[in-house]
Amino acid sequence: MPENEKYIEVGWNEFANYCDSLCKKRNVILRLMFATDERAIDNWFKVYAVFSEQGKDIFHIPFFKLRGANLKYKSITGCIPAAHWYEREIRDMFGLIPEGHPDPRRLVFHDSFPADSHPLRKDWKISENDLKEWGEGVVKKVPYDFMKVEGEGVYEIPVGPVHAGIIEPGHFRFSAVGETIYYLESRLFYTHKGIEKHFESMSFFDGIKLAERVSGTSTFSHSVAYCMAVERMAGINITEKVKAIRTLLLELERIYNHIGDIGNICAGTGLTVGNTMGAVIKERLMQLNERLTGSRYLRGVNMIGGVTKDIFLQADDISTTIDAVAKEYKKFMKLLLGTVSHVERLEDTGKLSKEVAILLGVTGITARASGINDDIRRAHPHLIYNNVFEFVHYTRQEGDAFARMMARAEEAKCSMVMIKAIIEGRYTGDLHVEAKEIPPYSHALGYTETPRGSVFYWVKSDRDGKPLRVKLRSPSYCNWPSVPFAVHGNIVPDFPLCNKSFNLSYSGCDM
Amino acid sequence: MWLELLRNMISKRQAIKFPKSIQTSPDGIIEIFSPAKKMNRIFGKSLRIRQVDAGSCNACEWECTALTNPIYDIQRFGIDFVASPRHADLLLVTGPVSRQMELALKKTYLAMPEPKLVIACGDCANDGGIFKGSYAVKNGVSNAIPVDYYISGCPPTPAIITRELLKLMRNI
Numbered sequence: 001m002p003e004n005e006k007y008i009e010v011g012w013n014e015f016a017n018y019c020d021s022l023c024k025k026r027n028v029i030l031r032l033m034f035a036t037d038e039r040a041i042d043n044w045f046k047v048y049a050v051f052s053e054q055g056k057d058i059f060h061i062p063f064f065k066l067r068g069a070n071l072k073y074k075s076i077t078g079c080i081p082a083a084h085w086y087e088r089e090i091r092d093m094f095g096l097i098p099e100g101h102p103d104p105r106r107l108v109f110h111d112s113f114p115a116d117s118h119p120l121r122k123d124w125k126i127s128e129n130d131l132k133e134w135g136e137g138v139v140k141k142v143p144y145d146f147m148k149v150e151g152e153g154v155y156e157i158p159v160g161p162v163h164a165g166i167i168e169p170g171h172f173r174f175s176a177v178g179e180t181i182y183y184l185e186s187r188l189f190y191t192h193k194g195i196e197k198h199f200e201s202m203s204f205f206d207g208i209k210l211a212e213r214v215s216g217t218s219t220f221s222h223s224v225a226y227c228m229a230v231e232r233m234a235g236i237n238i239t240e241k242v243k244a245i246r247t248l249l250l251e252l253e254r255i256y257n258h259i260g261d262i263g264n265i266c267a268g269t270g271l272t273v274g275n276t277m278g279a280v281i282k283e284r285l286m287q288l289n290e291r292l293t294g295s296r297y298l299r300g301v302n303m304i305g306g307v308t309k310d311i312f313l314q315a316d317d318i319s320t321t322i323d324a325v326a327k328e329y330k331k332f333m334k335l336l337l338g339t340v341s342h343v344e345r346l347e348d349t350g351k352l353s354k355e356v357a358i359l360l361g362v363t364g365i366t367a368r369a370s371g372i373n374d375d376i377r378r379a380h381p382h383l384i385y386n387n388v389f390e391f392v393h394y395t396r397q398e399g400d401a402f403a404r405m406m407a408r409a410e411e412a413k414c415s416m417v418m419i420k421a422i423i424e425g426r427y428t429g430d431l432h433v434e435a436k437e438i439p440p441y442s443h444a445l446g447y448t449e450t451p452r453g454s455v456f457y458w459v460k461s462d463r464d465g466k467p468l469r470v471k472l473r474s475p476s477y478c479n480w481p482s483v484p485f486a487v488h489g490n491i492v493p494d495f496p497l498c499n500k501s502f503n504l505s506y507s508g509c510d511m
Numbered sequence: 512m513w514l515e516l517l518r519n520m521i522s523k524r525q526a527i528k529f530p531k532s533i534q535t536s537p538d539g540i541i542e543i544f545s546p547a548k549k550m551n552r553i554f555g556k557s558l559r560i561r562q563v564d565a566g567s568c569n570a571c572e573w574e575c576t577a578l579t580n581p582i583y584d585i586q587r588f589g590i591d592f593v594a595s596p597r598h599a600d601l602l603l604v605t606g607p608v609s610r611q612m613e614l615a616l617k618k619t620y621l622a623m624p625e626p627k628l629v630i631a632c633g634d635c636a637n638d639g640g641i642f643k644g645s646y647a648v649k650n651g652v653s654n655a656i657p658v659d660y661y662i663s664g665c666p667p668t669p670a671i672i673t674r675e676l677l678k679l680m681r682n683i
Contacts, residue, residue, distance in 0.1 A: 109611075119647075126646060135613040135614070135655075137611075161612065161615045162615055162619050164594035164595070166592060167564070167572065168564045168567075168569055169565075169566075169612055190612045190615070191567070191609050191611075192610075192611055192647050193566055193609050193647050193648050194642075194647035194648070195645070198642060198645040209641050213640075214568065215568055215569060216567070216570025216666070217570070217573060219568075219570070276581055279577070280580060280581055280582060283577060283582050286577070296666075299665070505569055506569070507569050
């Protein structure tokens with residue numbers, strides 16, 4: 001078991017108190033919460049919560065066991081609001097009921113999914129007819145009540161799931177007074193593909209292909225986190241060279257995402273020239289990705305125990321492209337910050353206060369733009385983040401769309417410096433370490449920082465070294481609940497802008 | 512109605528057949544033209560695309576967005592993306608069709624005016640790809656709505672999408 005994971009078993013009725021006191025005593029953040037069905041091993045359901053302590057590279061992982069007919073436990077949402085989606089998800093997927101949870105509605109499954117059906121249980125079965133009815137969506141088996149805002153002049157605007165642009169599906173319901181959004185309820189999980197269950201049907205070595213396809217633009221980060229989890233579980237020590245290549249590609253992914261996102265924010269403010277410039281720089285980086293790895297999204301590079309390609313052979317190509325990009329990027333940012341209409345539209349739009357951000361446990365750019373100094377690369381150093389660079393850390397206090405744009409801009413600049421530094425360093429070692437057999441009944445965490453925020457994988461093997469449970473938590477899953485808080489009080493036409501400034505993945509959230 | 516029928520019988524006038532294409536169930540849609548003929552006769556050299564994400568990982572969407580950037584600039588070929596299915600000639604579907612998205616996809620398909628084309632774009636739209644066999648997906652677009660053309664790749668690069676769309680248009 002990896003050293004920085006501290007598992008503590010607590011009784012099911014003491015779990016909430018334990019988590020509460022952990023939060024009060026130490027400065028911890030809830031990173032993820034999940035359940036496992038280990039009835040095949042010892043006849044228990046287990047629920048884990050992963051907290052990471054700030055300032056120390058330690059994960060506190062309290063867990064409790066449940067079995068029998070009474071699958072209930074005391075909800076921790078009351079003391080840790082960040083747990084509210086996790087607990088609803090556990091209820092949907094395993095049927096473990098959090099008592100005292102403020103929201104009794106289902107999270108993942110829509111109306112026509114049968115009641116009392118929990119896919120992640122090992123003995124779960126569903127009839128062909130139920131599947132058909134689920135797809136057709138005509139029979140409403142468990143109706144979902146949208147929150148109603150009542151009062152004079154309040155009206156609802158339903159939007160989606162199919163939107164006007166080329167974007168992913170999700171349903172939004174605005175309750176507006178005049179043009180001002182009073183309340184927004186988002187209904188997501190349209191792209192739910194059953195990824196966690198699907199992981200269990202393949203081996204750990206094949207699972208990497210699936211991990212790469214959880215969220216398209218964070219492909220490489222997801223595969224790094226997945227590989228890291230499996231490697232830590234199996235006790236595989238990767239070489240310095242592999243670490244360097246992974247770090248380099250992570251940063252390349254970060255740059256193309258951040259610059260692309262800034263370009264998209266321009267589309268929200270109607271600054272077409274900025275949108276186009278962002279798209280061109282992004283395309284340049286995507287083509288670099290293709291030249292380096294054969295895939296524009298860096299797919300097929302990672303494998304358990306190493307990487308498939310030696311990126312350092314093309315170091316010249318990388319450094320010339322990054323130089324060219326840095327030059328264009330400087331011009332691009334000068335244009336954006338010199339355009340008053342653009343900056344004014346962003347300032348004070350979509351404000352997310354620090355208090356709400358802390359309570360909801362948001363991560364990544366969103367957290368750093370709201371004044372939370374949280375970056376997995378620093379909090380839990382992995383790969384070569386700890387020993388090579390002192391990367392500069394950016395937090396902004398405003399929490400508005402402009403802060404999120406600037407946090408991206410600064411990070412992209414920082415990533416370019418990092419890439420140059422990695423290329424100049426000399427790293428030795430094989431590209432690939434022989435992958436050992438996966439030990440039975442072992443488990444580990446894997447994590448890294450995607451362009452959107454932290455991603456976590458937790459894997460556990462069964463008797464034959466096959467996946468018993470693969471839990472993944474993408475950054476968008478933490479950040480989606482914060483969007484309604486940010487858009488409150490903004491006007492409806494500014495919603496696309498707020499949404500773009502968060503730039504959350506639907507697919508990564510819906511799994 | 513009876514009177515009208517009688518009148519028709521006497522005058523030997525033939526009743527105008529109800530166009531088959533106005534059938535409302537997507538399962539019962541009958542092809543009136545082959546894809547090539549559709550392209551030739553109706554769309555000419557202009558194609559308006561409505562893109563629908565039916566559970567893709569978002570990589571295909573970004574490649575479609577990249578088509579409109581100044582480097583690929585697909586508008587120069589007369590192809591463009593539109594905001595509403597009512598304006599579209601072609602439905603470009605990405606993703607393996609997650610079950611929670613199936614209804615929305617069918618409704619979008621029905622909202623398009625005839626004649627219409629459907630392209631399944633990307634490996635998972637073709638047959639489910641890596642997600643094939645999962646409980647929550649339909650294993651490809653053809654299990655939900657009729658598909659005229661397939662583009663493979665995970666994701667297909669903008670260059671491939673452009674090439675395939677042009678091939679479709681040139682195959683007149």
